[in-house]
Amino acid sequence: MKRVGGNFKGIMQKLVSAVIITHNRLDLLKKAIESVLMQSYGNIEIIVIDNYSNTDTVQYLAKIPNIIVKREKKFVNGNIARNHGVQLAKGDYVAFLDDDDEWKSNKIQEQVRVLEQCSNVGVVYTGMEKVYDHKFKNKEIISDYFSGNIENKVFTGMFATSSSLMIRKSLLNQFKFDEKLTHWQDYDLLVTLSAVTLFYAISDSLTVINVNTISNQRLSNQFEKWQKATKYFYSKHNDRIVKLCPAYKRLMKLNYVNDALTRLDTKKGVYLKRVMYLFQRVYLSKSIKSFVYMIPGITFDKMRKFKSAKNNNK
Template sequence: MPKVSVVIPAYNAMKYLPATLESVLQQTFTDIEILIINDGSTDNIIEWTTKITDPRVQVISQENKGLSGARNTGITHASGEYIAFIDADDLWLPTKLEKQVKCLDNSPQAGLVYTWTAWTDETGKPTGVIVASNVEGYVWEQMVVNDKISNGSSAMVRRICFDKVGLFDAELTSSEDRDMWIRLAAHYHFAVVKEPLTLYRRHSQSMSKNRPKMLKNIRRVFEKTFESAPTELLYLRNRSYGWINLYTAWTCMDEKNYQEAIKYRRQALLHYPQIFFTTYFLRLSVAIVIMSLLGSQGYDNLRSLTRNLRRLVLGAVT
């Protein structure tokens, strides 16, 4: 049996899927099986998969069941001790699986290991944003308030953990990974590889940009979570809503809509007034002022300058 099962849900994803698969095939850790779940696609995925010659790749076709349903199919067909998920538009750096396997092998108490994530644009070019968290061990409280993993392509999970917590919630059409990480964190320790080995592609079709859908689903996640949470932890509920509204405000800024960002910033304050004193809130407020004064182009130019300076500083340090 392979050590790791890699699950790739795919729905009309041929624009990015070949590059995603190639990044998996180029992993330095090779004891893997790759399960591409064709979730009712209407593109040319079937024709494309007939040309794949690597015996580690399997294609499983099904009627469209959504991202959760596709991941669940992958889990039920997986034969590996560990399961790693990657969305069909994301990428991995070559040592990702090797370092995660080593981490789980050396940390028997951990049920999940994640990596840092670097954002890319639609073409795969790095944007300069790196999502980095050092949170590990018992992380349930942190995962409820802030999604430290940040995307569905970063985590590797012990197969046996799903026997305990169940499969992905098929009623969620987004935030299903956040829901799963919270459920896993209630029973297992988390570990982290502190390198940006996951590349998260940001583009116009990213589900994270559908704000009404995202907020509807994350509300379901929060309400389900706190329905069974101990009474002494219910104070985290408002904090969770505060942070998700603040993150949503930042997505508005990415779309050059600072007026809507102001609306979500206000909601963040109403839910969790203490968020005012966080660096993330202060940075958002400065960004809103800059965009309102300089316009979207001036804001982009200034942001590009600061990111380039950050790269130079980090390069000098390393």
Template sequence: MVSVIITTHNRCNLLDRAIQSVLNQIYKDFELIVVADGCTDGTDSLMKKYESEKRIQYIHYSPAKGGNYARNKGAQNSRGEFIAFLDDDDEWLPEKLELQVAKIREDPECVLVYTGIRVVYVNECIEYSSIPKANGDLSKVLLFNNIIGSTSTPLIKKSVLDNSGLFDEQLGALQDYDLWLRISEFGKVLVIPKEMVNYYNYTTGKQVSAITDRYVDAIAYINKKYSRRINNLSPEEKVIKESCDYYLLANKAMRNNNKKLSRSYFIKALRVRFRLKYLIYYVFTFTSYRTLLKFRRYI
């Protein structure tokens, strides 16, 4: 059985879509655990309509303790052989679990199966596909880039989570990336190179420096946490790692409408390691985020 965990905080207007995408899965051998993290909106009322659905377990508590705690709470109450997380503002395509369960059973060394996504920027009315291809031992590759992506994509062996540990509740950002780094040390990571998740982004248009600061702190925390693995990289690989960190921060700052900060991080990335992609993105910091997203569809 697959244990599906949806965590939510005051998004009852979006939660129903996520729940329905789980119930509409072709693969039916699952339990769904919905964890309400201190919700004060209409989430309790919404969940009442699912009281007769025996596959759904509803956990709610107050006050809110954060997404990491909520995901861990769901995992600790799960009974499945595999675990899959779904963010409350995303949705799955009907084939997702069926394809992932078949894939993870193909290879006993496989510990996680992830998928491609359809990225949807709601306010900007822009969509594009992100189709990954990386397979196998990704323990080094992941040090440079979170190619697995959102928590809404992977199917994970629960036995591996028992050994790797769950979400680090000390992290204010990049919680998923931290978990993938740990899981990747336990075996192979396989991919379904198809869009299996609609991944929705809701940008505010306001400058949000505090969110970017959380990513700065998270990168510093993760680099210290995995210093042993990073120290084993070659000098050339360490340069790539540093430039990738700056590139991530530049993109987060741009998304949070802090163009000046974004430019500074792109300049740092270029100084460490020149890449034409970084230079092009730097130029786009003088335009709107929507213009950048239009360009991103073609790279």
């Protein structure tokens, strides 16, 4: 899509709801909230869904003025918490932020600019700066491949995460996060929305994503639950998937395999399983470079960290 620009004056009155989900990560939550308070766009309401956190988090949130806090009575699926945040949102636009992520200061301003100038766009997302284990940084400057009408190509790759999104509230009143899913929650919503609205990509890395590749407690690292969720995802969207062209179906399978390999990086005793997925990756990508990952100790995360460190030293 054509790059949006022009004067920002006159649209500051639109309210944006920033929905933050948190659970027992107080130090990170403080940084997330601070990144919202530091936004160049001023008309933002902060909604924090406290997903049954400990006492320290409760006490901290009680001291912050002018924010809306809803505490869950028990720990719930993250999608349930996000939907509760949407229910409380009064803004024209809703932006989501996980408690371990942050926004650059002009993130909201740039997204509002797009939605105000493009009435047929319902979802705006930004590029990301990924920080691996609080050490290695990698900026992902995205193209506009997933902009415009992406109803079919949406299945070929995961291009955004919840913290990079801004969505019109009118759409979220109709389409909610699927509360049955434990993984691919934001991706599933994007697939659903791609059938009813246009997307817009802001190439700049305005969202900071903190990636923890070490902790097995991190939900995104739990491979068996991920397998179950992806099976449900493909079944749910099967009516659209069967209509895809062969090229898109191949890329969809490659997207799945890449995600599987990333999640297997942190698991022990799965060498043969990784090899199986690697052979699939070679076949689907038509590149023998994937065989490098058969070397013991070489993982997707280590390669990303190496590339990030190399980029930082330039």
